[in-house]
Structure formats: structure tokens, C-alpha cells
Amino acid sequence: MALLYIVPSCMFFILNISVNNYAAAGIIENFDNNIDWKMAVEKINQLEKMVKEQDKRIFALEKRPTESEWRSLTEELRKQNDRIAHLETKISKLEIPMEDKENKSIREGLSPEVSKYAGNALSSEPGIPSKKRLLLQPTTVPVEMIAFFAYFSSNHLISDAAYILAFDTVITNVGNAYHPHSGTFIAPRSGLYVFTWTIRQSGTNYHTTELTVNNKIVNVIHLNPGNTIDGTGTGTVVVHVNQGDDVLVRTGSNYNNGYIFSSEFGRSSFAGWILN
Template sequence: MIINLLFRTIFILQLLFTCKGSIRKRILVDDNFYTLVNKLDALEKEVATLKANAANNNTIQALKQDVALLKMQQAKQTNTVAFMAYLTTHERGTNHHILFDDVKTNIGNAYNPRHGVFIAPVDGLYQFSVTACSVSQHYIVLELNVKDTVLGKVIAGNGWAAACNSKVFLVQLAQGDDVFVTHTTTGEWLYANAAYGVPNFTGLLIKET
């Protein structure tokens, strides 16, 4: 205990010569040894509090920087664009523009079920999928069109049972480009089953460019 007090006394003497004027005045108000020890304890606690506050300030500053970065990233992103629509009636014959009429999702309202057309709201990379179905002894080929140009085809059919097939497409679109599904001349029976949600047409914006 005595040794500890001696160390504290030495520290107080050093503090008197090194501390700022305002703190020195506070220490010199009362030169009672034990009072000085108590003041030293209080100063140690005050220093610990200041260190904790400094650490908290650093944490707050780091959080503010993270928030600013997230806001910048959010500003670069567009609203979500996505749709999913089913066909509820069979199509027989050839040369059809397929109107997927049962819309399950249409975030951004870029898909028009009355015309069966998706219109790109922004420039970007998009993903589309088309599912085609046909009955036994028949088959069907559907085309995915972008601005009246066939991007790709999906074929479905089976010799002994109804069958479906799906295909995924990636395409870079400019704002205003239209995307739709047709059946021209290959195959003649597009089978629909609303209970299973087929055939279907889906799309989403992957990244705005």
C-alpha cells in the first residue's frame, strides 16, 4: 500500500509539471496528499472516459462512411424490374403472337399482358425465360423476339405424353426495346395448363448499364 502511494505521489508531482494549466489549478487547490490521490483517481477515470468516447466517435465516423457508401451504391441502382406470366389457353395452328395473360408478378409494370410485350424501362442486361409445352404426338417451337429479331427458340414435345421445355436467355437491351414470344410455322399445338403455370414467360433486369 505504501509503495503504491509513493508511486502515485511521484506521478502527481510529474503531473503538476506536465499537465495543462486548467488541470494544474484544479490539483493545486488542495495539497492534502489523500485529496490529491482521489483527484488522481478521478482524472484516471476521466481519461478512460475520454478514450472510450474517442473510440465511439471513431466507430460513429466509420458507420457514417459506410452509410454514405451504401447511399452511393443505391443511387446507381434502378428500381427492381421483374415479371412472370402464364398462358391459360391452348394455341393451335401457326403464326401466333403468344399473349401470356395470367400475370403473377409485374414489378415495374414493364410487361403488358394485353399485347404480350415487355418494354425495357432502362438500358441494361436482362434475363428472360420461356417455357413451352405440347401434347403427346405433337410438338411446338416458340421464338423469343427482340425488336422483331428472333433471339432464340424453345422446342417442346414428346411422342407418348405431354411435355414441357424451358430455355433462359440473356440480352443487352436499350430503353424502349420490346421483347415478346411468338409461334410461327414449326409445330402446331401449344398446350396450356394453368394449374401448373405452363407455358410461361418471365424476365428481369439483372443490371442497369
């Protein structure tokens, strides 16, 4: 009889669980298909990430020293620097008396004659500093050298006036102030300069040439061999030139005809250097 009551009860319990599970599955399925539910879950996940990120930033900020701590560290550093400067001053004042005392003790242990000689030797010994040696010696700044020399690599047919002679073969160009493509020297600094140029002529060729500084004529030479000689003419100037000034050699306004010669038998050239 008891068995008859137990069996129906178990069947009812199993049936009830099945119905409840089915209902729960239906609810979950409805939530999964609900767009608002999905958006709410996604929003919650985003908020959780934001909270975690904020926690990390708060943790990092808590590790930083506060403004008062920064001020305290800065003040401590300033005090330490002041102490170091004070100690360095005291040490520098003590060094000279100590050296003098050491030299005196050495001299006292010697005979009068040797002591006198040793005193002179110690005071002039290069390895032992003295009060006089503490004075800063004047130093001279090395002056940069400026010099150039260039010549024509071949004969040049020139009959125009004010034609710039671009001496194209450069032998010396200390300071890189001479520019062979334009035939112009541009002064890298102000000073007193020497310039010299040589022109070779032969036969019926003749030219007037002039050296100019910023288009101002400083010196002129003229050579006309008269079909009787093969020779050269040279001009020299000593002139103050300012930084950035242009110095060049050009043909004169008159008396220009034929070739300016330059070969192994004699070269037409241009040179210059600074005196100070």
C-alpha cells in the same frame, strides 16, 4: 291716409314677385326641354366622375415607394444577406474548436487511465460529432426492381408462324413493364436481364418458339412429344437490353401445329427480371 299708400304698395310687390316666379319657372322649363342643355349637364357629371377617379389613382400612386426607395431597400437587403452568410461561416469555423475544447476539459478532469478510455469513447461516440464525421459519406441510390411472371390461362390453338404469345394471367409485374394484352415486355431502363419461358405440349401437337429482342431472335426451343408424352420445354436467356427495347416470345417460322397447353397439370409461362 298712410294706410291708403301702404296697401297699393304691398299689392304691387306681391304682383311683381308672382311675375318673376312665373318667368323663372318658364326658363327652367325651357332648359329641361332643351336637348343641348341635357347633354351639357350629362357631360359635366361624367367629367366630375372622371376627376374623382383620377384623384383616387393619384392618391394610390402617391402611397407607392419611389424608384430610389426601391433601390435603397434592395441594397439594404443585399447587405443583410452578406452579413448573414459571413456570420454563418464564422459560426461553422468556431463549432469544431469548441467541441474539441470541451472534450479536452472533460479528459483533463479524469485519471490518466480513465482519460485515455474516455478520449477513445468521446471520439467514437455517435452523438458527438468529430472532424471525421463532418465528411459526407457516399450514398447509394436504391435501384428500382423490375420483374414479371405471367402464364396462359387456357390452351391456345396456334399454327401461324411469328405469332406473339400473349401470356394473359399476370402474377408478378414489378415496374409494370410487361403488357399482357400484347405479350410484350418493354424495358423501363437499360441493364442486364434474365428471361425464361416454358411451353407445354401433348399428343400430336408441336411448336417452335423463340425469344426476340427488338425483333432479333436471341434463343429458340422446339418440343414435339410425338404422341408419346405430355411435357414442357423451357428456354432461358441472359441478355443486355436497352431502355425501350421490346422483348417477347413468338412461334417460329416453321414446325407449328395444334395447341399450346396450359392448365393445372402444367402451365405455359413467360418470366423475366433485371440483374443490375
